[in-house]
Amino acid sequence: MQKLIGSVTSRLVISVPYLWLLIFFLVPFLIVLKISLSQVATAIPPYTPVLDITAGIRSLFNGISQFTWENYVWLVEDPLYYKAYISSLVIAAVSTVLTLIIGYPIAYGMARAPASIRPTLLMLVILPFWTSFLIRVYAWIGILKPEGLLNQFLMWANVIDTPLNILNTHTAIFIGIVYSYLPFLVLPIYSALEKMDYSLVEAAEDLGCPPLMAFWKITFPLSMPGVIAGCFLVFIPATGEFVIPDLLGGSSTLMIGKTLWSEFFSNRDWPVSSAVAVVLLLLLVVPIVLFQRSEAKAQESEK
């Protein structure tokens, strides 16, 4: 009897979240794929064909035969789209490297800090993450504007004579991404460095290895799992980022998240925005799978 209850419970524990994710995560992607093969129409919903399973198999096949590659051809032919994809990937890659350069010393400083203040430092890194993404990006507008606080400060300090034009440039996007995603990179690196056995570095230094060399040969390789996880956590969402390029990048910056948004909300072209999403997903599927593997492996090794 107890075995029976056990197996029923275990089925429920697995199937409830499983079904939820199937319906609200996997099935929506199939719908996106389907609509990316449809044509735009002035109707509700604004695409055709509308597949209706209740209308019978014949009409279903009839609908499928109307599928078209048109939207994908459109994506290839219009340079706006592939330029947006390339510039998104480049901006995300550059920002990831910048985040790593700024984030690694912070994680290292935290891991080397006295054990008593480490929880406080950890909390200080996590705290900004709890405040809204939108608010943190918005805060930078007031700082980077031509008449903003940064320019006021630099002119007061006599560093510059004329205001710098930072807002609505790539630099502003880099600042926005580094700032918003910094905790995502610092935390995994910190947890890798904190677990590290520091006596290895001491041994190397005792044997005459210069500190920088010891860092490069021992500390950095040992922190690699954290570095990889952190870089994925920055790179993947940054590629499809919408809020940061929209608020800080101005109208001239091309990023695919922005393109998708305006295709959907301004042009109301659902099939093309679905095609944009499918291609973006294809570009990101390799990094996403690698990220999922590295997370699953990290969980396994902790058992």
Place this chain on the structure above:
Amino acid sequence: MNTTWSRFNIASLVLGFAFLYLPIVLLVVYSFNESRLVTVWAGFSTKWYVSLFNNQAFIDAAWVTIRVGLISATFATILGTLGALAMTRYTRFRGRMLFSAMIYAPLVMPEVITGLSLLLLFVAIGLDRGILTVTLAHITFSMCFVAVVVQSRLVTFDRSLEEAAMDLGATPVTTFFKVTLPVILPAVVSGWMLAFTLSLDDLVISSFTSGPGATTLPMRIYSQVRLGVTPEINAACTILIAIVAVGVIIASIANKRREVNRARDEQAAARN
């Protein structure tokens, strides 16, 4: 330890935290600015808070946001905890690879894709867009965050406690509520808080899945920001930051107290 290194460490920490906190501090300070020009200081004033509380559109959006946040965080915590149990307790079941992919992928999935795909689902099944669809969307992406938080607590959990309870005749459900849940409760609570803040913050997914009458606070703030930076938005942002800060402080105090209590119990147990 080498002194140059530790000086370097301190410098990188100070600069890093200055970078993280200065923008937020400036935002809060300028919400008390008398002038309508956000970047010119003209004296202390709370008038933007007063005008904010007289702005019905903001108040309505705040209510929608709180309702969506409370409901979605609760469901996300239940589903996420179940997901974490499934991942750690049942290592072999059909489709486990797919399940783990569906747990981790939403953590990094660009929001525009999640938002668009959920909207198309709701249109396909004929669900009217409104508070319900926003809530369903928020449950979906935040349950994965809860699952990861709870899972990291479950993997370090001593399973012999559960086995002992089962050997003594407790059903799996009783075992969960009497043995497992009390131990993983801090992780479940922080999972709930994380889900609530994620819901409170979300702009992109809400914009896709919401309809008339379901404008959330971030959506309202965003449409105002597009018109320009105003001290009123700074005031709204300051209130949001204050709510989150108070929540985090209460949680950490509660955590500390629990740790102190546990230490005292352990000492008492050791003495007996």
